[in-house]
Amino acid sequence: MLEQFRVNLEEAEIVHGDALGQTVAHIFEKLGVPAEDAKLGADVLVLADLRGVDTHGVSNMLKSYITGFQSGQINPRPDWKVVRESPSTATIDSDRGLGTIITPKAMDIAIEKAKNVGLGMVTIGNARHLGMASYHSMMALEHDMIGICMTSCPPSVVPTYGAEPRLGTNPIAIAVPAKNEPPFVFDAATSTVAGNKIGIARRLGSKLEPGWLADAEGNPIMEEIDAPDSYTLLPLGSTRELGSHKGYGLSCMVDILAGLLTGMGYGAVPGRPNFGHYVAAYSIDAFTPVDEFKEQMDEWLQMMKSTKPAPGHERVLVAGQPEAEVEAVRRKEGIPFHPEVLEYIRDTCAELSVTCLV
Amino acid sequence: MLEQFRVNLEEAEIVHGDALGQTVAHIFEKLGVPAEDAKLGADVLVLADLRGVDTHGVSNMLKSYITGFQSGQINPRPDWKVVRESPSTATIDSDRGLGTIITPKAMDIAIEKAKNVGLGMVTIGNARHLGMASYHSMMALEHDMIGICMTSCPPSVVPTYGAEPRLGTNPIAIAVPAKNEPPFVFDAATSTVAGNKIGIARRLGSKLEPGWLADAEGNPIMEEIDAPDSYTLLPLGSTRELGSHKGYGLSCMVDILAGLLTGMGYGAVPGRPNFGHYVAAYSIDAFTPVDEFKEQMDEWLQMMKSTKPAPGHERVLVAGQPEAEVEAVRRKEGIPFHPEVLEYIRDTCAELSVTCLV
Numbered sequence: 001m002l003e004q005f006r007v008n009l010e011e012a013e014i015v016h017g018d019a020l021g022q023t024v025a026h027i028f029e030k031l032g033v034p035a036e037d038a039k040l041g042a043d044v045l046v047l048a049d050l051r052g053v054d055t056h057g058v059s060n061m062l063k064s065y066i067t068g069f070q071s072g073q074i075n076p077r078p079d080w081k082v083v084r085e086s087p088s089t090a091t092i093d094s095d096r097g098l099g100t101i102i103t104p105k106a107m108d109i110a111i112e113k114a115k116n117v118g119l120g121m122v123t124i125g126n127a128r129h130l131g132m133a134s135y136h137s138m139m140a141l142e143h144d145m146i147g148i149c150m151t152s153c154p155p156s157v158v159p160t161y162g163a164e165p166r167l168g169t170n171p172i173a174i175a176v177p178a179k180n181e182p183p184f185v186f187d188a189a190t191s192t193v194a195g196n197k198i199g200i201a202r203r204l205g206s207k208l209e210p211g212w213l214a215d216a217e218g219n220p221i222m223e224e225i226d227a228p229d230s231y232t233l234l235p236l237g238s239t240r241e242l243g244s245h246k247g248y249g250l251s252c253m254v255d256i257l258a259g260l261l262t263g264m265g266y267g268a269v270p271g272r273p274n275f276g277h278y279v280a281a282y283s284i285d286a287f288t289p290v291d292e293f294k295e296q297m298d299e300w301l302q303m304m305k306s307t308k309p310a311p312g313h314e315r316v317l318v319a320g321q322p323e324a325e326v327e328a329v330r331r332k333e334g335i336p337f338h339p340e341v342l343e344y345i346r347d348t349c350a351e352l353s354v355t356c357l358v
Numbered sequence: 359m360l361e362q363f364r365v366n367l368e369e370a371e372i373v374h375g376d377a378l379g380q381t382v383a384h385i386f387e388k389l390g391v392p393a394e395d396a397k398l399g400a401d402v403l404v405l406a407d408l409r410g411v412d413t414h415g416v417s418n419m420l421k422s423y424i425t426g427f428q429s430g431q432i433n434p435r436p437d438w439k440v441v442r443e444s445p446s447t448a449t450i451d452s453d454r455g456l457g458t459i460i461t462p463k464a465m466d467i468a469i470e471k472a473k474n475v476g477l478g479m480v481t482i483g484n485a486r487h488l489g490m491a492s493y494h495s496m497m498a499l500e501h502d503m504i505g506i507c508m509t510s511c512p513p514s515v516v517p518t519y520g521a522e523p524r525l526g527t528n529p530i531a532i533a534v535p536a537k538n539e540p541p542f543v544f545d546a547a548t549s550t551v552a553g554n555k556i557g558i559a560r561r562l563g564s565k566l567e568p569g570w571l572a573d574a575e576g577n578p579i580m581e582e583i584d585a586p587d588s589y590t591l592l593p594l595g596s597t598r599e600l601g602s603h604k605g606y607g608l609s610c611m612v613d614i615l616a617g618l619l620t621g622m623g624y625g626a627v628p629g630r631p632n633f634g635h636y637v638a639a640y641s642i643d644a645f646t647p648v649d650e651f652k653e654q655m656d657e658w659l660q661m662m663k664s665t666k667p668a669p670g671h672e673r674v675l676v677a678g679q680p681e682a683e684v685e686a687v688r689r690k691e692g693i694p695f696h697p698e699v700l701e702y703i704r705d706t707c708a709e710l711s712v713t714c715l716v
Contacts, residue, residue, distance in 0.1 A: 084644070084646065086475060086476030086641070087446075087474075087475040087476055088445075088446045088476040088477040088644070089477060089640075089644040089645055091645045116445075117444060118444030118446040118479075119446040119447060119477045119479055121476075121477055121640065123646075146615075146619075158665075159662060159665055159676075160674070160675070161667055161668055161671040161674050162666065162674045163665070163666045163667060163669075164665050164666050166661065166662055166665050184610065184614065186607035186608070188607060190604075193601070209599045210599070210600075211599070211601075214668075217668055218666075218667070218668030218669070236594060236601050236604050236605070237550075237594055237595065237600075237601075238601075241569070242567070242568075242595075242596055242600065243546075243550045243551070243569075243594050243595075243596075245675075245677075246546040246548075246594050247594070247601075248677075249544035250530070250544070252542065252544065252662070252676070252677060253530075253532050253544060255658075256504070256534050256542065256655075260655060261640075261642070261645050261651070263645065263646030263651065266654075282447075282619075283444070283447075284619070286442070286444035286446070286447040287447055287619050288442065288620065288621030289621070292621060293618060293621065296618055297614075297618060300614075300618060300624055303626060304524055307516075307521070307522050307524050308520065308521045308522050308576075309520060310516075310519055310572075310575055310576030310577055311575055313519040315519070316517050316520045317518070317519070317603075318610070319603075319606075319607045319610060
């Protein structure tokens, strides 16, 4: 369902996902990340590109990860550990490890616990950016489980009626398996838009929609504007009348579950540049027979997609469907990139003596 | 955080919560509900009134529950049972029992499981209306747990770009304990507004805000209008540009967890007039030391409330705070009702030979 600020396809260069993944993994290795971890972190980035979630793919995130490793903000060889545990839960101290690498391991733990007792839930503190949240929730699918992922991010969003950012974009992702239909995969910031979209709009010179940003005093900006250099986002709902207290409340929920419940801080803790994460796996079999559930998910997804569309719209989409459609094309035909992105990757490869995009 | 369509206090009659609860319980008993269950069901309704959540209190819900018992739609003596179970989960067939009565029992089961293994989660199918969802999530508070409640409701909300309702108002409630501050209690429909508000606006002759309803073709109505007799709601976000795909996706999440995961249907199943529910309890102690967590919740709540307000606003609120403030007043001074509401209750008492409001 993610709004795409697509690269101009006429000037785009196409790169195959496998070549991209290998290159990114090799870059991570050169920055001190163990080989297996490097592969995993690259896989998270490339799946975002493959599914058309460009905001969380290589073009938008790789540079900040590289800078983070180089500056020491991100620990390439974290001594992460489970600091507290119960049959269905665990809390991980991530030791400043990259979230794209630690979160899949946390999800493995959640899935294992769900196999044993029905549910598994893991919070991760002292963490760094986890990439596309739905990557982690989608890990549950092959186990016939429902997967959840949330992240408590540094503040960029004002509370309703507030003039100062107190919350991050704090996304919620959920993945649910179906039988023959593509899975339901929802992944969205609890702000009106993800922060990355402002940066992309600035780069591409596109306008921002009304209701995305607050002005310096906290007033919702309800007209179309150019992307500013610095910005404060509005919670989903934009204004109190349209329900921004709901987006604000959901964002608080994420800050509590993925932040406070780690015991290692929350989005607005002063001086905290880091993130807190939350993953969960629910065994479908613990609630209801798996086959019947997946058949009913097919029926439900078809029902949603066959909704009569409103005038001016061709069809009604369901979360995960557009991404699955993009993924089918990009796995076959490759991923289109703005030449500047590939130039950055090639420069980085040259600098680090890494074989590039072959 | 709930927008209040308040009764005109000059013409209001005041009733004490205890008297109201006893009267409602006696009415339920006369309709065939066992005494203990009647008391529980009444408690859920009255807490909504005490906390100022008038949309889910006696004035707006009692009549439909009475009609439901009288028509046989709601079973006053359900043979509800756990049909599937794991150490952390259970699935309940509610046998058409009233959700206000069965859901607290399901939450007891979830809490017990969370005591044993860290998490508890219960889905409830073949169910009826559960009242104010936050009642059930708040049951976790005294156990130092986080409580969650969601409900899959009959369709009244269009998907983004859709012309037909496919989803209910599908609320999400979460309650989190603090140390000295009132708990964080979020409870909101995933539509722009709860359906009950349209009925209340109609009764009071107040206008509806832009962005609440879709027209007959599915187009979002973006101007102020009178409350119509029949209506279709928009998902939180109102329009695609403002992020309605996020409200739509969250509503789908609720329909899956509280509907499909029961194995007993979902909101739009044809001919289904009923509801599916979902409750969960997370033991804080399973993740992090309880005392430290509750102290940090105090700090976090104070931080949120002390946010500098935007021009024209006195203060920034946090979910659960306005309700706690109203509750403190109403427990002491009583609950104000429109005289018509009390007339209905008095007529019902006379009809059923129940002692009324003393």
